[in-house]
Amino acid sequence: MVSTSIFLLSGLGFAAASVLAVASKVLHVKEDPRVAAVENCFPGANCGGCGYPGCSAAAAAVVAGEAPPEVCVAGGMDIATSVASVMGMSVSFKEPKVASLICTGGERAKQIYDYSGVEDCRAMSMLYGGDKMCGLACLGKGSCVKACGFGAIELSEEGLPVVNEALCRSCGKCAEVCPTGAIRIKGLSSDLLHLNKLDDCLAPCMQKCPAQLDVRTMIQQIKAGDMGSALLTLKERLPLPSVVGRICPHGCETICRRQIVDEGIAINSLERYVSDWEMASGGRVPMQCNPSNGRKVAIIGGGAAGMSCAFYLRRVGYEVHVFDRRESLGGMVRHAIPEYRVPHRVADWDVQGILELGVTPRTGLEFGKDFTLATLNDEGFEAIFVATGAWKTPQLGIPGDTAPGVVDGVSFLTSLKHEPMDLAGKRLVIIGDTNTAMDVARSAGRLSAARIVVLSQHIKRKMAANKLEVERAEEIGAEILYKTKPTAVKSADGGVISVEYIATEYKDPKKATGTPAPVEGTEAVVDCDLVINCVDRVPDMTPFVGEDGESEFAVTKKGTIDADKVTLQTSVSNVFVGGEVYSGRATVVEAVADGRTAARSIHMLLTEGEAKNPEDQQLRVIPETILKGMKVKYTIPRVAVQEIPVAERRSTFKEEVSQPLDPSLARKEASRCLRCGLTCYDGEAGAEYAADPDVKPLDAED
Structure with a gap:
């Protein structure tokens, strides 16, 4: 019986072996040797960031034509070139990307519950399900550290991930395992052209800034003395930092959380401090630019919007030409704003920095x-x-508004x-309450005008001009007649x-x-020798109107070129405004903000065939970020910006009124920043200056 069983099993084994031998010959598939060659090019991390289960699968996909030579996210252009060489293919530029932490930590980023389960962020998020002060807060259990196969992430003493960009291979595993979205993968194009979204970790100042400047990062870099990085952070959103640092109305400061305990951070002064540092350094901080992609974009208008758009498009790889009817670029800033606000050398420095990236100027050419x-x-x-600006002043619409002696x-x-x-002995009436009106008033004071009267139909806080500009006009001697409206200009003897x-x-x-409406019975007269019309500035639409009187574009009721509010795409599909x-x-x-928005839309049109609206875009201040109270330990006085005396201002057009910050004062002002996130903040801000006589513990003032 035993011998029979052995014989039967041996027979079955022999039969199975025979079948397998035949099957191996029939079904055998010879592996393409290029698969092994391609796999040998890869670093062997098997990270899966490419979307395939491992390097071997990715190599097979390349050989099968299912993946490009640039498929490996863990490798750079060298690896992609090696793969292309094996395959006899060419390789396209692959923009490098790195992981980035958007969470800053702080009081309200902390959890309000205790968790004692497995040390994993996903488990903590899923299993507990408790409330957190901030939905974007880092949970601090290090899941991203464990997921990184390249040792590019470690936890700081505060329990926040720190990314080593030199080691990061943008495999995306850290972002994949992060349950709150605190870690994201960023590249030059995506970062430069990103518009704020509701799921970003946005401090109030970042939400209020039209350019969406990363204020907290820039200020922390100033505080650390890392001026080069601070400048790069500034230029990511402000390609004209020296200009904007001087004339921005800085609405960001009015919403700064620091106001809850003392005064808002002097953000605009710090922006100027950073840009002035570069101008004084003797060189420029190098800016990363993608290599040319061979595609051309035209910019019509070399002012702030046009130069901003040129900056972003050139950095992501486009060949950009800027056309302007004047012989020098810079727009209104260079050709109209007085030098005591923005000196020529400052405007030229910012413009030249953009041209040096490879932007081509084509000046002295008029559109139309x-x-x-x-x-x-x-x-x-x-x-x-199209960014041709608003250089035209509408008529006053009153009798005598075209008489000799009335200028815009x-x-x-x-x-x-x-x-x-020379306005010595001359009496001026300036009509309008715009910033242009204040510039005219301030200039007239420097030209020895005998009297300067500004007619504004509003009260001071409702004027169109910035509050600071109004105050400086008054300081130099302008009389502002609030709640007044001109009814006629009287002339005699040709003036x-x-x-x-x-x-x-x-x-x-x-x-x-x-x-405001006119009040009957309040008529009055002011004598003058010159009338300056500053009621408004509007675009000159003549170049956009054909011989038939019709515009190439849809036009708004206020006489501007119409476009999509988010993409800035006009009724002509490849034209943006x-x-x-x-x-x-x-x-x-x-x-400047419009320039970046248009650059984003142009990039999307040329790469994806459509300029798309971003999902969940942050357009208004997020309510939860407005805090009623904070636990801050120290009050620190806001820095006082030095200005040249009023008497001295009357004799100079060249010297700036506001003076630059001293480095020690700039660093102390930076220390006041609360390093805010969506709802978090740093209650210890300014602790290093606690011994200074002007710094007080908050409870000492209660």
């Missing part, structure tokens, strides 16, 4: 005469950004750039002699809303 949209298309430009504010200011006039005006009042004086030709009179920082 020397070139058109059609000629730009014929020249091979795949997309066009922009013409007045641009003429001063070439040849300052103006007076302006007739009437008082105005709001429908609801307490709330001061709406447009930004700055004041789109928005009407606005600030330089808003124009």
Whole structure:
């Protein structure tokens, strides 16, 4: 019986072996030797960041034509080139990416419950399900550290991940295991062209800034003395940092959480401090740019919006040409804003820094005469950004508004750039309460005008001009007649002699809303020798109107080029618009923001075939970020910016009124920053200055 069983099993084994031998010959597939060769090019991390289960699978996909030579996320261009060599293929540029932590830690980032389970962020998030003060807060259990196969992440003493960019291979595993989104993968293109979203860790100042500057990072870099990094952070959102650092209305400071305990951070002064540092350093901090992708974009207008768009597009790889009708770029900042606000050398420094990235200037060319949209298309430009500004001043619409002696504010200011006039003994009436009006008033004070009267139909806080500009106009001697409106300009002997005006009042004086209406019986007259019209600035639409009187673009009711509010794409699909030709009179920082938005849309159009609206875009201040109270240990006085005396201002057009910060004061001001996140903050801010006589523990003031 036993011998029979042995014989039967032996027979079955022999039969199975025979079947397998035949099957191996029939079904045998010879492996392509290139698979092994390609796999040998890879670093062997088997990280899975490429989307395949391992390096062997990725190599097989490359050989099968299912993946490009650049498939390996753990390798750089050297590895991609080696793979391409094995396959006899060419390799495309692969933009490097790195992991980045958006969580800053701080009081409200902490959990409000105890957790004693497995040391894993995902387990903590899933199994407990408790509330956290901040949905984006790092949970600190180190899941990202364990997931990284390249040793690029470690936890700091505060329990926050620290990424070593030199070791990061952008495999994405850390971001994959992070349950809160505190770690993300970023690259040059995605970072430069990213628009704030509701799921970002946004401090209030970042939400209020039109340019979306990463204020907290820049200030912490100043505090650490890392000025080069601070400048790069600043330029990621402000390609004209020296200009914006001088004339930004800095709404970010009005929403700074520091105001809850003392005063907002002097953010604008710190921006200028960083940009001044580079100008004084004797060179420029190198800027990363992608290699040329061979695609051309035209920018019409070399002002803030146009130069901003050029900056972003060049950095992500486009060949950019900037067309402008003037011989020098810089727009309104260079050709109209007085030098005591922005010196020529400052405007030129910012513009030249953008040109040095490889942007091509084409000056002295007027749109509509020397070139058109059609000629730009014929020249091979795949997309066009229109940013021609708002240089035209509308008529006053009152009797005598075209009489000799009535000039517009922009013409007045641009003429001063070439040849300052003598206004000694002259009496000026400036109509309007815009920043242009304040610039005219301040300039007239420097030109020895006998009297400067500004007519504003609003109360001071409702004026269009920045509060600081109004104060400086008054300091130099301008009389502002609030709640007044001109009714006629009177002339005699070939010149103006007076302006007739009437008082105005709001429908609801307490709330001061709406447009004030004239008050009958309040008519008055002010004598003058010159009238400056500064009521507004609007775009000149003549170049955009054909012989038939029709515009190439859809036009808004206020006479600007219409476009999608998010993408800035016009009714002509490959043409985008930004700055004041789109928005009407606005600030330089808003124009800079438009330039980046347009660059994002152009990049998407040319790479994806469509300019898409971002999902969950942050357009208003997120309510949860407005805190009513904080646990901050020290109050520190805001830095006092030094200014040249008023008497001295009357004799100079060249010297800036505001002076730069001293390095020690800049660092102390930076220490006041609470390093805010969405709801978190650093309650220990300024502790290193606790011994200073002007720094007080908060409880000592209660």
